[in-house]
Amino acid sequence: MDIKVRVWRQENSSDKGRMETYDVKDISPDASFLEMLDVLNEKLILDGDDPIAFDHDCREGICGACSMVIDGVAHGPEKATTACQLHMRHFKDGDKIDVEPWRAAAFPVIKDLVVNRGNLDKIIAAGGYITAPTGAAPEAHATPVPKKDADLAFEAATCIGCGACVAACPNGSAMLFTAAKVAHLGLMPQGQPERDTRVIDMLQAQDDAGFGGCTNMGECSQVCPKGIPLTLIGRLNSDYRKAVRKQL
């Protein structure tokens, strides 16, 4: 299939950047979106042009590296699918596809489609962990966890930290990411000692990093490649309320 892609090109963080259009010919419908960009990049290199920079790693939909807004939707039009797992058969021959980086003040563009998502790490560093002596893995049966909690914690833990929630949010908020991390640890017995400080510190780090505020629009959950439920934000709010009240 032959398509046209209009891609955001930006030399470096100080460049203003612009959309540029490229023709991509003879692409297999079975190629992934990233493979299509690979083919385009090979052609650009052969022509002596600068290839399009984009983040990718596992290409199995589990690492959270790929990050691009395809036709205005983070990770593209397929539900619960990362850009690397999106295949060209979901597009039509002759389509014109727009590809842009995550747009957020907290995610400055490094080059083309590559953004710096270090601010998500700052949120994690503020409280997205448990403090425990390391060493050999403890016996799994030593700490009983109710099945319901284990299931919900696991659902929250499937967050791959790709940042699509921020890219899609009309407010540029990272609330779904933070909520997933807070729920993931807060549901586990091991996460209890730091449960209150965690939610306060992580939200503070999120605000400090320049992410927007949550207004419950629900865009984040719609584009999340792991389908992290919006209800976790309610859980975060509840944890936050209780933590703040205990501080009074």
Next chain:
Amino acid sequence: MAVTGLLLVAFLYVHMIGNLKIFFGAETFDHYAHWLRSIGTPLLPEAWYLYIQRTVLTVAVVGHIVAATILARRARLARPVKYAHRPKVQGSYAARTMRWGGVIVLLFVIYHILDLTTLTLNPNGVHGEVYRNVAEDFAPGRWYVTLFYTLSIVAVGFHLRHGLWSAVRTFGLQSPRGEVYARATALVLSVVLVVGYLSVPFAVLVGLVD
């Protein structure tokens, strides 16, 4: 947003129930309006309760607007470069129109106070003649007033449909089933409110109240 919003919704409901008293006739309605001024007497001097309530409501409205402005400002700062290609947000129409819808509601509230509280813009404009003030306000010849009123009340309805649900989320609602109930409740409360408020001008329009 949630705390001030719920305060305002509570007021809207009480205000709506008061409005519906118009269907019991001029005497009942005027008497009700007069009673409002005497709440709290003799503990409080006449009309003091009203001024206390107005103060609380004003604080709630200002707090609501300040919080909304902070959120809108943060949203703008959080995305300095816009998307070149951005389809409509998938969230509900109500969620998308919160900010401008809120502005419309604010303009309406200002007009509404000038119309039926201070009576500056009211065609009858006699303090105490509440029933006649309302009836002449929505007379068929002043269809544009009724139209603006209708649009504003519908805007309030949309605002509440997202706002009510969003407020319970802010207070920590988190179960998927609670989510379904909250959405349904928000929709029902919004529709009841819109129907309740619109029943008055339309009753005037069809001659049920005159």
